[in-house]
Amino acid sequence: MSLKAFHLIFVTATTLFSLFFGLWSLNQYRNIDPSALNLTFVFLAFVMLIALPIYGYYFLKKLKDVSFL
């Protein structure tokens, strides 16, 4: 498996992590501590959740000639 393939796995894992992080901070904000910091976390996670798949698509396009193996 080449670095290209592993990077896609990494981007996928990071996207899932962002989803988890967003849910966690949303829960913190709503139920435990409604601070600005937790709201920032929610926002950050949301941005990452959108940005990472877009980056992944751009990455695939850029390296379309490199093998997955």
Place this chain on the structure above:
Amino acid sequence: MEVPYTVENRPDTGLYNAKVGIWLFLASEVMLFGALFSSYILLRVGALEGHWPTELLNVPIGTVNTMVLILSSVTVVMAWASLKLNDFKKFKMYQLATVICACMFVLIKSYEYRDKLTHHDVVLADGMRVDGHLVEETDEYIILSHPVSYPAVKGIGYRPTAIKEAEHGDDHHHAEDRKIMLADIVKRTTWGPWANTYFAIYFTLTGLHALHVIAGALVIAYYWGPGSKMWKTNPEQFTNRIEVSGLFWHFVDLVWIFLFPILYLL
């Protein structure tokens, strides 16, 4: 005598030797961290009710560190892609960013370590337990900032629930520093790995991970600096080496993606 397939791919497997080697090594690393994660689960599940501390680590700092590592993964893969596209200058730039990210991660991590290792936990002669950051230390007394105090229970070390109760009790904010005479202290420790099983596994996991970060950063820095001469003599093998170091770096980052939630958030 020369070993075949060090540079070019073996036709039937489609791989060069080092790629097979690094993936096998990463398989053993998966078992290494897998065993540590399993130990974490076993210790946490086996902990007495209310004895597993949570929310002791600084989430904003951890988040920053996570971002730094994710960014370094992007730069390391871009560095490799630049070599594939024959752009050595861009490779130099991206790989420098990777090394800087790695150094930042280690610095932030060591700041966190220092923060915990200067956090004192003392048992007083009157049966109370106080923890807080060490501000000043003399032969006669210590001063702790943001102290939290709660009744100590004999035979039981750290009790996060007791701290929570104390924090949500009457004196919620302990803005003032507290001066404690050494003569009053029965037992005094810091929040190192010896404090409790949570800190033990926290320091072991993150310490081992940090060692991996340092090792990976050294390799990447070598191929950014003196090792990059190889680009002129054998560009294909050089690109392979960057790929292999990138695979290791991705693994190290992926471990952190799992470490951060289980140690900081859950």
Place this chain on the structure above:
Amino acid sequence: MESTEAKELHDTHHDADGHGADHHHDPGFWRKYIFSTDHKIIGIQYGITSLLFMLFGFFLIATMRWSMAYPGQPMPVVGSLLHIIMGDMTSAVFDPETKELIGYAISNDLYNAFGAMHGTIMVFLAVVPLAFAAFGNYVVPLQIGAVDMAFPRLNMASYHLFLLGGLIMLASFFIPGGPAQAGWTSYSPLATSIQTDGQLYWLIAMVIIITSSLLGAVNFIATIIQLRAPGMTWMRMPFFCWAQFVTAFLLLLAFPPLEVGALLQLMDKVAGTSFYLPTGLAISTMKDISGGGSPLLYQHLFWFLGHPEVYVLILPAMGVVSEIIANNTRKPLWGYKSLVYSTLVLGFLSFIVWAHHMYLTGMGTKISTFFQTTTMIISIPSVIILTCLFISLWGGSIRFNTPMLFALAFLPMFGIGGLTGLPLGFNYSDILLHDTYYVIGHFHYVVAPGTIFGLIAGIYFWYPKMTGRYMNEFWGKVHFWGSFIFMNLTFQPMFAQGMAGMLRRMADGGVGYSIANNPDAVGGLADQFVKLNANITLAAYALGLAQIPFIINLFYSISKGKKVESDNPWHSTTLEWQTPTPPPHGNFTTPPTVTGGPYEYSVPGSSQDYIPQNQKA
């Protein structure tokens, strides 16, 4: 595709010539024998080192056996020598009447230390390096037709790490308090609570040895995947390579959890953590611990390695034995594919049987049931392998040379070892037999007359390739019969002792629990079982003496043995015999292209009774 591969290999051969010219400038002793990257030299390095460790491990058990057979009596000569080295760990013995010093016996602490080190050294520093690293390094690249291992410098690093770990382990004999005393398993909290530094040395040495094994395993798998000669398909690989391949995977995936186990114990020891120390632990040397740990965690981590390790010990020996059997029966191995698939299944299953070592830890009957089931399932592939090897003998015109004698003895001996393991795999019978001499007998039947016989067979078999001379046949047979008889006299009585209830790890060999010393006690050990200790000890010493012809033969034959008539003295089919003798750096004069299976013996219509793998028309 094959033609391009052949061309590439051909090109690299020209490079080999270029390097060969370099080698005429003598690389010097250090580069040639100590810092060599040649897989054959590294294999021999591993072989010599591990044989020396094996001798040392035998010496440890020989002194322990004296203590068991004659508890409290001074050891002649060795006792005084041990007193000089180990100091207070030996106990002085005085004449009861004259109060004069008459010699030194082994103290209980020293017995524990030697027991721990015997196990550690024999498993991690003798048998595994000999079986996996020595034979694997020497034979595997030759058998698959490669020029060297995939990562020659990593190979060298792996040997040097192994040596470093071994030396640290040896150094622990000379520190105050002596080496680790908590058994080769080093269970916590016992291992953590002993106040000497021996355990620290043990842990550091183990971490280094494990790292060395990991590097070796990566190298072997990469070599077998990447460097097979053109035409050497997976099902044309000799069974020995398959055995090494699976073994390497076991090492690769099973060793890291032990490394974690060792690291966490190291943290317990030096950083004051409580990974394995439960809350409320009451040991006088362990005050002020934070608690909250789990002793079971260590056992899980240890046996997650510990069980695959058993197959690491046995699979290479099975590989060696199948090569020798095919060669000396002059017929193909019966059921080559069954052998390969059984080995793969064995490798997989060996990861899910580990807790059968832990039936008595109180982990729960449901878990026991699971592991009991998997344990019974794993005996199926083992039996398939042994059966294939037995049937391979059928109708062959067997040559009874020394390697074949050892290989033949392997089959029933490993059979005994395996079958006596079944009662230990069921948790209801294990409750009776656990921690008795029955376990010792079972394990040693697998490893001593099993694995070690297989490996000795391999030494006799490949010696002509390494040196160009045969080992002496007559003394080889003396060695075989002496080893065979005394091996059985040593380990067979242990089954009887174990079933009578004699426990292991007792420095006095169970005298303290004998009926003779406790006439009123219920369930004491009957006298005849205690007396067997002396018989076993004498048999063990005779077994040691039986190795002397082997040691002399090994060195004498290097320069004085009978010269081989050709590069292929055993008329074998596999590729390692198609090289010059001994093979030069780079191995083959012309890169081999494989055209036939690994065991083309007695092919009907062929002019000779073997067709080498690269010579089938």
